[in-house]
Amino acid sequence: MPLQVYNTLSKQKEAFVPLEPGKVRFYVCGVTVYDYCHIGHARSAIVFDVIYRYLKRGGYEVTYVRNFTDIDDKIIRRANETQGDYREIADRFIAAFYQDMDALGVLRPDLEPRATDHIPQMIELIETLVAKGVAYQSGTDVYFRVERFPDYGKLAGRSLDDMLAGARVQVDEHKQNPLDFVLWKGSKPGEPFWDSPWGPGRPGWHIECSAMSNQLLGRTFDIHGGGKDLIFPHHENEIAQSEAATGVPFVRYWLHNGFVNINNEKMSKSLGNFFTIRDILETTHPETLRLFVLSKHYRSPVDFSDEALQEAERGLERFYNTLATVATRATADPNQAFADSALTAQDGELFERTGHLAELFTAAMDNDFNTAQAIGHLFELQRTLQRFLDRFGQKKLKGAAAHLAAQAGAALVEHAGVLGLLKRRPEQFALELRRLRVHQTGISEAAVEAAIERRREARERKDFAESDRIREELLAQGVILEDSPQGTRWRIRARHDEA
RNA sequence: GGCGGCAUACCCAAGUGGUAAGGGAGCGGUCUGCAAAACCGUAAUUCACCGGUUCAAAUCCGGUUGCCGCCUCCA
Structure with a gap:
């Protein structure tokens, strides 16, 4: 039985057949670098890391691309708050991203393009769309005309009419259709900008993935992944832009991971109910987080606690x-x-x-x-x-x-x-786990080792009362002893053992 | 309002037509000076509920209830 993957586009499992035998071209939406990553990002990164590892193990030559969105409104806002430059913000959080991902054992993709290094490709793509009449300039912005892309909505499983009927669509005077989305945004004074045929501005969010994947993986590639929340509008828009420009299918298999929930509700920045990876790793071993994530199927929601x-x-x-x-x-x-x-x-x-x-x-x-x-x-x-x-x-x-x-x-x-x-x-793991937990109890390793030595002497002279007293004392501080012929191992009690 | 997903033992969770994996907790036992760890044994005649298809359904179809997500930045 060959590899079967669930394709969001067809809403069913399909046999995985890459475009070119033996090779897989694989793109995953990365993060917008304006803040520390939370465990939702960790899940996505771990899931696609495993897919990457598994494809490589299967003998495929994989080109794995994951981007950094390093220019966007949130980054600019962050820069303004700190009186800094958007580039400093981006660099800082890219460094933090690598710290987190390295700690989790997430492999580096083969290519990690940054949006701001690909502005010319984005402009070129937008020009193509304008020339084809699928995009139009309005004021200092350029928009994609969704009505000119008949398949719009095919990934999310909705029609334009469905979406227009929705109450949440906001009318924008610049847009011909409320569902049209921005490809290029004119910059206001003081904002970062790049010169373009439509004046100084910056790219819209969706265009970067189309431009970079097109450049690095070709017009059609095999797998595109991301969180479920990216299906609409982000991935829907990527399809529209890319296929309208190239006239060929954009992606063969769309893979989307489920959310991390807190108390059965989606964890998100906007709800404020999130934990950062670095906070969790203060008290939890990175492989624990990995095992936790991988114990559930990647498309299902998982409740974090x-x-x-x-x-x-x-x-x-x-x-x-x-x-x-x-x-x-x-x-x-x-x-x-x-x-x-x-x-x-x-x-x-x-x-x-x-x-x-x-x-x-x-x-x-x-x-x-x-x-x-x-x-x-x-x-x-x-x-x-x-x-x-x-x-x-x-x-x-x-x-x-x-x-x-x-x-x-x-x-x-x-x-x-x-x-x-x-x-x-194994001994390295035991040591790491113990260090993490020792950190929480406030006892020093040296003190524990000394107590174990005193207990060893007591046991040697069969003074079990003293031996047990020492063990009880350590236990009260959360230290569990395990005797074996090779000596006494110790570990710190997991928090739930206390009950 | 539109579209979609989920519901399996105390908890987490796999299983998508052939008679319920696995993990955690609990309980009993073995081992141990006593423990801890580990091992052994132990739990759903049943898969939210109702009806249908089938020789056969947790798995397929219809309906009901509950929870969640997307439609707005979001992994």
């Missing part, structure tokens, strides 16, 4: 705990080879599951990127592996057993990696 995040973190700890056990107790000698029969003899189910993971994982992902199901398969292998490890008690595994366990662990890491998960070494 501290509890939901904690649940995801518990699951992530489970994976890493198993990997940690493999690392310490099942170190396989890479020079030693074993026959399948020897491995099957150790644990037939584990051997089977390890071998079938690729198939199950691919089947899930091929079904419109069903990451939730793919993660379910990862958990199944994790549980089987952990069960196998437990059979040996605290002993180290040797020979075929160690080999089988190591192989299962490697399969887990490899597939989780396509989702951008389990990218760390």
Whole structure:
């Protein structure tokens, strides 16, 4: 079964067939850089990052483009508020964007064009539209004439009549039709501007994606992604501009991710109910946020809450705990080879599951990127592996057993990696998680280590009263101890454990 | 007003015609000096409700109810 993707344009799942065999041209609407990103942006970035990784793993040569909108009214307003230049605002928030995305493990796209570097291409595109009579100048602005594009509304599934009947359409004296949208805006004195055939001004929002995708990916390309809220008017307008200008189909597959909700309501800047990525990462491991996002299908809404995040973190700890056990107790000698029969003899189910993971994982992902199901398969292998490890008690595994366990662990890491998960070494993850949580409790790591050492001495002389007293004391401060033959590990209690 | 989406156990969630994945929480057990972690066992005769199609429906069709989104900047 080849890759199936849900196409917003056809409103159904379709077999994915790229324009040119073996190559995928992929464009995702990036952010307007006037503020810090919130977790809605994180979801979009993570979802398309996984799609990008999966396409590459499938052997496609992918050209992934994600733009920065670095000129727009909000940026100008922000610059005016801070008495600064719009370019400083844009640069600052692009830097912040990279910090957030890098922290989340989101890969950099192949190309990241900035709108202001492509003004000539936009002007050229607008000129073409004017020459064709699909766009007109009105005052110092240029508008797109929606009535001249018969397919207008095909992405959003509405007709012009439907939309005109809507109560919210505002009449604008510059527009011939209230649904006409701006391609070029004349600048007011003091505002940033570029010279154009229609006087000094700046591009409208929609035109940049048409101009840049056209230049970098061609007139028709394979995938265009973005949040559901961009379907109308942004993507609808991109189609209108692009197809009116080129006369060929703009995009073959439109992919849209669902929203992040807070208390079942859309999180958005305008509602003010948003959390920034950097705020969340103060207390939450980045892979936790990734697992949380990918535990739901990308098109469904997801409700964000501290509890939901904690649940995801518990699951992530489970994976890493198993990997940690493999690392310490099942170190396989890479020079030693074993026959399948020897491995099957150790644990037939584990051997089977390890071998079938690729198939199950691919089947899930091929079904419109069903990451939730793919993660379910990862958990199944994790549980089987952990069960196998437990059979040996605290002993180290040797020979075929160690080999089988190591192989299962490697399969887990490899597939989780396509989702951008389990990218760390287990001890590194434990350390990072502990650091995040230690930060919240106010205890120092050194103090904990010292207490553990005192407890170790007490346990050595079988003074369990003292040993337990120390453990209780630490627990009261949120520190949980885990004894093992390799020594005592410690971690900070997750917040929901306190109840 | 127009258009669209969703409703699966205590919670999150996959499943789109063949007899309910997975995670979290809870409870019982194993292990442990005692714990923690981990493992084992345990939960929906049922998928909002009503009706229909079918040998067979959570999955398809019609209706009802509830929630959400888009139509305005928005991932």
